[in-house]
Amino acid sequence: MSATLLDRDLETAYTLKPEQIAQFREQGFIKLKQVLSPETLDYYGMEITRQVIRLNTNTKPMAERTTYEKAFLQVGNIWLQSEIAKEFVFSKKLARIATDLMGVRGVRLYHDQALYKEPSGGITPWHADQYYWPLSNMNTCTVWIPFQYTPLEMGPLSFAVGSHRFEYGRDLGISDESEAKLQKALAAQNFPYEESLFDLGEVSYHYGWCYHRAGPNTSKLSRSVMTVIYMDEDIRVAEPANEAQKNDWKGCLPGTKIGDLAASPINPLLYHAE
Numbered sequence: 001m002s003a004t005l006l007d008r009d010l011e012t013a014y015t016l017k018p019e020q021i022a023q024f025r026e027q028g029f030i031k032l033k034q035v036l037s038p039e040t041l042d043y044y045g046m047e048i049t050r051q052v053i054r055l056n057t058n059t060k061p062m063a064e065r066t067t068y069e070k071a072f073l074q075v076g077n078i079w080l081q082s083e084i085a086k087e088f089v090f091s092k093k094l095a096r097i098a099t100d101l102m103g104v105r106g107v108r109l110y111h112d113q114a115l116y117k118e119p120s121g122g123i124t125p126w127h128a129d130q131y132y133w134p135l136s137n138m139n140t141c142t143v144w145i146p147f148q149y150t151p152l153e154m155g156p157l158s159f160a161v162g163s164h165r166f167e168y169g170r171d172l173g174i175s176d177e178s179e180a181k182l183q184k185a186l187a188a189q190n191f192p193y194e195e196s197l198f199d200l201g202e203v204s205y206h207y208g209w210c211y212h213r214a215g216p217n218t219s220k221l222s223r224s225v226m227t228v229i230y231m232d233e234d235i236r237v238a239e240p241a242n243e244a245q246k247n248d249w250k251g252c253l254p255g256t257k258i259g260d261l262a263a264s265p266i267n268p269l270l271y272h273a274e
Helices: 003-011 018-027 038-055 067-071 083-089 092-102 176-188 243-252
Strands: 029-032 073-076 106-116 124-127 140-146 157-160 193-195 203-207 212-214 225-232 269-272
Touching: 003 038, 003 083, 003 092, 018 029, 018 092, 038 073, 038 083, 038 106, 038 225, 067 124, 083 106, 092 106, 092 140, 092 203, 092 225, 092 269, 124 176, 157 203
Parallel strands: none
Antiparallel strands: 029 203, 073 106, 106 225, 106 269, 124 212, 140 203, 140 225, 157 193, 157 212
């Protein structure tokens, strides 16, 4: 695919139906098919994989890792390391979908993050992403983009339907504790569990407070995934509620003060509705 066609694939609008927007707001997540072409995923996936290999610092044998470390290789803000990765992260198509789903004026980048679940990688415990973010409202979401067809044996993302309104467990980071406590609490509240494969080109969006997890990777291939976290362009920096949020404030919102617009130099506006 030519550079022009790649650029078009990242920029051309993906039209959402009203019922898809309603589904996202009611259920807390949505899976969308044929958002990106196989050629786009292959081109940008190769570069992001190269950066993950170069930047990854988790070199322990799997048997010596914690549950969190077994879940995935995690590399953030790759857009600052690679102009090619930046093209992908700054996709107007992906940012516009986030804007439309949340019903906001526009979205800024919180950060990007590669999540590569190696062969024999363990579960990703139940959690909500916004536990880590010192932000003033709930208009945040993550797009989860697999670079390959992702069957159940590779550990695709799964969701507790409607759990973005459930406030129990919002003080739990990714851990054995979050897996055990949230598994029990979500089941007790009868939240439906949605787990299914991802076709090539299919992506998901989920609210920051939507509870989700992933199974282990029992295949012989890496589950290669890129994520981009979007936040309402009008969101502000909130008082950190835990140590993780203090760390994110320093690393993801550098130079900002509590109450400031969450718009540091590394939080650019990615899309604004005209």
